Structures are given as C-alpha cells and as structure tokens.
Amino acid sequence: xxxxxxxxxxxxxxxxxxxxxxxxxxxxxxxxxxxxxxxxxxxxxxxxxxxxxxxxxxxxxxxxxxxxxxxxxxxxxxxxxxxxxxxxxxxxxxxxxxxxxxxxxxxxxxxxxxxxxxxxxxxxxxxxxxxxxxxxxxxxxxxxxxxxxxxxxxxxxxxxxxxxxxxxxxxxxxxxxxxxxxxxxxxxxxxxxxxxxxxxxxxxxxxxxxxxxxxxxxxxxxxxxxxxxxxxxxxxxxxxxxxxxxxxxxx
Amino acid sequence: xxxxxxxxxxxxxxxxxxxxxxxxxxxxxxxxxxxxxxxxxxxxxxxxxxxxxxxxxxxxxxxxxxxxxxxxxxxxxxxxxxxxxxxxxxxxxxxxxxxxxxxxxxxxxxxxxxxxxxxxxxxxxxxxxxxxxxxxxxxxxxxxxxxxxxxxxxxxxxxxxxxxxxxxxxxxxxxxxxxxxxxxxxxxxxxxxxxxxxxxxxxxxxxxxxxxxxxxxxxxxxxxxxxxxxxxxxxxxxxxxxxxxxxxxxx
DNA sequence: CGCTAATTTGAAGGTACTCAAGCTTCGTGG
DNA sequence: CCACGAAGCTTGAGTACCTTCAAATTAGCG
Numbered sequence: 001x002x003x004x005x006x007x008x009x010x011x012x013x014x015x016x017x018x019x020x021x022x023x024x025x026x027x028x029x030x031x032x033x034x035x036x037x038x039x040x041x042x043x044x045x046x047x048x049x050x051x052x053x054x055x056x057x058x059x060x061x062x063x064x065x066x067x068x069x070x071x072x073x074x075x076x077x078x079x080x081x082x083x084x085x086x087x088x089x090x091x092x093x094x095x096x097x098x099x100x101x102x103x104x105x106x107x108x109x110x111x112x113x114x115x116x117x118x119x120x121x122x123x124x125x126x127x128x129x130x131x132x133x134x135x136x137x138x139x140x141x142x143x144x145x146x147x148x149x150x151x152x153x154x155x156x157x158x159x160x161x162x163x164x165x166x167x168x169x170x171x172x173x174x175x176x177x178x179x180x181x182x183x184x185x186x187x188x189x190x191x192x193x194x195x196x197x198x199x200x201x202x203x204x205x206x207x208x209x210x211x212x213x214x215x216x217x218x219x220x221x222x223x224x225x226x227x228x229x230x231x232x233x234x235x236x237x238x239x240x241x242x243x244x245x246x247x248x249x250x251x
Numbered sequence: 252x253x254x255x256x257x258x259x260x261x262x263x264x265x266x267x268x269x270x271x272x273x274x275x276x277x278x279x280x281x282x283x284x285x286x287x288x289x290x291x292x293x294x295x296x297x298x299x300x301x302x303x304x305x306x307x308x309x310x311x312x313x314x315x316x317x318x319x320x321x322x323x324x325x326x327x328x329x330x331x332x333x334x335x336x337x338x339x340x341x342x343x344x345x346x347x348x349x350x351x352x353x354x355x356x357x358x359x360x361x362x363x364x365x366x367x368x369x370x371x372x373x374x375x376x377x378x379x380x381x382x383x384x385x386x387x388x389x390x391x392x393x394x395x396x397x398x399x400x401x402x403x404x405x406x407x408x409x410x411x412x413x414x415x416x417x418x419x420x421x422x423x424x425x426x427x428x429x430x431x432x433x434x435x436x437x438x439x440x441x442x443x444x445x446x447x448x449x450x451x452x453x454x455x456x457x458x459x460x461x462x463x464x465x466x467x468x469x470x471x472x473x474x475x476x477x478x479x480x481x482x483x484x485x486x487x488x489x490x491x492x493x494x495x496x497x498x499x500x501x502x
Numbered sequence: 503c504g505c506t507a508a509t510t511t512g513a514a515g516g517t518a519c520t521c522a523a524g525c526t527t528c529g530t531g532g
Numbered sequence: 533c534c535a536c537g538a539a540g541c542t543t544g545a546g547t548a549c550c551t552t553c554a555a556a557t558t559a560g561c562g
Contacts, residue, residue, distance in 0.1 A: 072400075076404070076408060076490060077490060082404040100394070101495070104401070124386065127382040127383075127386050131385065134378050134385045135375065135378050138388055138389050138392055139351065141389055141392035142347050142350045142351055142392060145392065145395055146347060148399040149356055150355070152333060156451030157331040157451060159517090193540085200408060201518075202519050203540095204519070205518050207541065207542065211542085223540085224528095239327060410549090442508070455551070458509065459511090462510085474558090475560090
C-alpha cells in the first residue's frame with residue numbers, strides 16, 4: 001500500500017508549523033523558518049500500517065513527523081523482528097538514508113501520520129548556509145543514539161518486567177513532551193506483538209508480563225492499544241530516572 | 252586512575268595522521284587538514300582499563316581514536332552493565348557530551364589507546380567554516396546509530412550462539428577495515444565478562460557458548476583475549492550479511 | 503612458589519519459549 | 533439483526549534456554 005502524497009495542498013506552512021510552541025521544542029529563527037519553507041517540499045499522509053520507509057531503499061526524502069505514531073524496525077531473514085525505537089511528532093526520520101547510501105531499517109506508521117517532507121539533495125545546502133540547523137541535525141542524531149543506548153541497556157540487562165515498565169514510562173514521557181498527554185493518561189496505538197518485538201520477548205510472555213503491570217494499576221490493555229495510567233509506578237518498577245527536561249531542536 | 256595527557260609532545264601532526272591511507276577511510280582536503288590541526292589540541296594516551304569518559308560528566312573534549320580498543324557502556328544502579336558498542340581507530344567519541352549537556356554513557360580502554368583530542372567549544376566554529384566536515388560528523392553519528400540498530404536486533408532477537416557469532420564477525424570486519432587484521436586472524440583484547448555484558452548473557456552461559464564456537468573452529472580463547480580464526484564460519488552462523496564496503500569519513 | 507584473577511565445569515532452579523486451545527472483539531455479509 | 537470469520541488476546545502445559553550457586557582448574561604476576 002503506497003502512501004498518498006498531498007504535496008499540492010500544504011496544510012501546514014512552516015510559519016504555522018504544528019510543532020511550534022511546545023516548551024520541549026526549541027523555536028527557530030525567522031531566517032531559518034524561511035529557509036525551511038523552501039527545504040520543505042510537501043506533506044505526506046500515511047495511514048496506520050503503512051510502511052513509510054523501507055530497509056534497503058535509497059529514499060530521496062527526509063521527514064519530520066508532524067503528528068501520529070510510528071516505529072523503526074529491522075528484521076532477520078527468517079522473519080524475526082526487532083523494533084528499534086518509536087517515532088513521535090518532532091522526530092526526524094530517514095536521515096540515515098539521506099546521509100549514507102541507503103536505509104538499514106524500515107519505518108511503519110502505528111496510527112495515521114502526517115509527515116513534513118524534505119528533499120534530501122538540498123541537505124548539503126542546509127549544511128553550507130545554516131550551520132545552526134546543521135548543528136541541530138547532529139543534535140537530533142545524537143539524541144537518537146542516546147535513546148538507543150538506553151533501549152539496548154534495557155533489552156540486554158533489565159528483566160522482562162523492568163523492560164516493559166521502562167518502555168511505557170519512556171513512551172509516556174516522550175508523548176507528554178509533545179503535548180499528547182491530556183489528563184495524565186495516554187493511549188498508545190500498539191498491539192501486543194509490537195511490545196513483544198520491542199522487548200525482545202515472545203508474545204505469550206509479553207502478555208503475562210503486561211497482565212502483571214495492569215494488576216499493579218500501571219496500565220490497562222484496550223482493544224488494539226494500551227492505556228498508560230500511572231507514570232510513577234512505571235518509573236519505580238523500571239528503575240529509570242526519566243528523560244532530561246532540556247528542550248530539543250527540531251527541523 | 253586518571254589518564255595522562257601528552258599534549259606537549261604531539262607525536263602525530265594531522266598531516267601525518269596514522270589514520271591516513273586506509274582504503275576504508277575517506278581522505279581530507281588540504282584546507283580541512285590545516286583546520287583540523289588547529290581544532291586538535293593534543294593527544295591522550297590511556298592505559299588499558301582506564302575510563303576515558305564518564306557517564307554524567309560534562310566533558311570539554313571530543314576524541315578520535317588513533318589506536319587501540321575501547322568500549323562504550325551503561326550501567327544500572329545495581330551494577331548490571333551493558334556494553335553498547337566498541338570503539339576502534341577512526342571512531343569519534345564524546346560527541347554526545349559535546350552536543351548535548353552531558354554524556355549518557357562511559358567509555359573504557361580495553362587496550363592502551365592513543366586519542367586525538369579536540370576542544371569541544373571549537374565545534375560550532377567547525378560547523379560554521381567547514382560544512383563538509385560538519386556533514387562528516389553527522390555521517391559518523393548516523394553510522395553509530397546504524398551499528399546500534401544492528402546490535403539491538405542481535406541482543407533482542409538472535410539466539411545466544413548467533414549473537415556471539417555476530418559479535419566476533421562484526422569486530423573482525425571493523426578491525427580489518429582499519430588494518431588491524433594481518434594474516435586473516437585477529438586478537439581482540441577482551442575478557443569473557445565483556446562478551447557477556449555485550450550479549451546480555453551471564454558469564455557462565457557466555458563461556459559455554461564460546462566453547463561451542465571454538466569447537467567449530469571459529470575462534471580460540473587465549474589468556475585475556477580472543478583470537479578470531481574463521482570469519483566465514485562466524486558470518487554463516489550469525490546469518491549476518493556483513494558491513495558495507497563503502498569508505499567512511501573521519502575527523 | 504603462592505596469590506589472585508579469570509576461566510571452566512557441574513548441578514539445580516527459574517525465566518521465558520513453543521505449542522495448543524479457548525476466548526473476546528470487531529467487521530462483514532446474509 | 534444475527535451469524536460468521538478473522539484477528540488479537542488470554543491461558544495452560546510442557547520444554548528448552550539461560551541463570552545462579554558453588555567449586556575446581558588454569559594462568560599470570562610478583
């Protein structure tokens with residue numbers, strides 16, 4: 001299923017970017033906004049379940065997530081899948097494909113997503129003309145690495161319960177930082193198979209672990225999704241100190 | 252144990268950088284070399300076992316590895332350790348600390364290391380004056396992410412045997428790309444505890460897994476180190492396709 | 503030559519996996 | 533409106549993998 005491009009109708013001009021104004025996201029200078037307006041070539045709307053970027057592809061695009069949930073993953077030949085990280089509004093995706101020859105992972109939408117599309121061949125121009133934006137991109141790449149480090153620590157060294165608690169605490173905090181948490185609760189559009197493939201567990205064991213979390217009141221499983229109910233229980237169970245509160249750049 | 256700075260005696264001027272000339276590393280332009288000469292503030296020699304960078308520290312430095320082996324790791328409060336990746340000649344370390352507020356992982360030397368030291372506060376200047384070098388840094392950050400993706404896939408979804416085989420195939424190929432493999436064999440200065448903390452396994456099970464690998468002739472365990480004997484057996488056992496052969500930038 | 507650190511081995515137990523079947527929910531079509 | 537099928541969630545049983553505990557062996561280092 002190919003995603004539909006909606007480049008003709010540009011719902012969100014950069015000056016009215018829906019990402020503006022979140023206290024956790026750093027605002028842009030005026031000149032930067034006008035450059036980004038040209039860097040941006042359109043918008044992409046992807047339905048839930050759509051593969052936005054495919055491993056091995058030499059994609060001509062670079063995206064910033066404007067709304068919705070997605071995930072990055074890799075698979076082995078025999079089909080075993082590992083979810084590497086999730087993507088939320090404000091995240092830059094496809095940088096690997098733009099900088100190196102090709103993507104080494106795929107990205108799929110968990111919910112309907114709106115993406116801001118950039119033309120990858122203008123990236124060298126960005127580096128030449130806007131060193132601050134180039135610095136921001138490197139910042140974003142470093143942040144991704146930092147998240148991966150913590151996820152790897154989790155999968156390698158935390159118990160199944162700690163891992164699960166960490167995952168939901170992590171997603172809750174990330175969602176909160178971009179205004180997706182309203183009444184201290186959050187619904188994440190996941191199947192249990194996604195959770196299993198994130199934690200490196202079987203689906204059966206994942207189910208039993210999630211049940212324990214819900215008994216403790218940390219979350220509740222819905223049809224096709226998970227409602228996070230108690231961030232503090234999750235933080236405590238995972239022995240995780242939480243995300244830094246510093247604002248981050250976006251493109 | 253503090254590492255000793257040897258900034259007075261600069262063994263390796265940039266024009267005679269020991270990393271030059273490897274077919275897997277991209278050469279620099281003349282102007283870049285002269286800029287890097289100023290960006291470089293000295294050299295650091297670290298003994299095996301030295302902690303080069305500490306989690307939580309706000310290090311003023313950024314390093315490129317000139318020689319030796321090291322590893323990046325994170326720990327949980329109760330001491331459980333996860334090795335995230337290894338660092339080899341040509342690798343840039345400390346970028347996270349330079350770009351963001353502080354380091355979220357530590358780095359320790361596995362063998363004696365020589366590091367090229369850069370002053371972090373000159374980094375914005377690099378972005379302003381040498382966009383190509385800035386692009387290279389982003390390239391390097393993307394490569395680190397790509398390696399982490401594969402390692403996470405391994406820890407999350409490969410069996411103990413596949414994981415171990417992947418690890419040694421991976422380290423063998425990386426070492427080969429910077430001329431550390433002479434006669435198709437390589438000695439990696441590891442303890443089994445390092446292997447265990449990389450694979451997310453206990454030391455006992457790691458030992459039994461390594462024994463199976465050595466029975467198959469893939470490697471041999473030495474005192475305080477591992478000799479990799481057969482890359483092809485490892486590649487086959489791990490179901491891994493190997494690293495791309497494209498040359499990469501370094502700073 | 504003895505001490506310490508690292509590796510090796512065996513045994514017992516727990517965690518997580520596979521297999522298998524039942525249940526719930528939702529969408530579709532008769 | 534209800535029957536039906538498909539997809540996802542849940543549960544139980546048996547097994548395999550991996551862990552912990554404990555002790556023996558080996559390998560440097562002074």
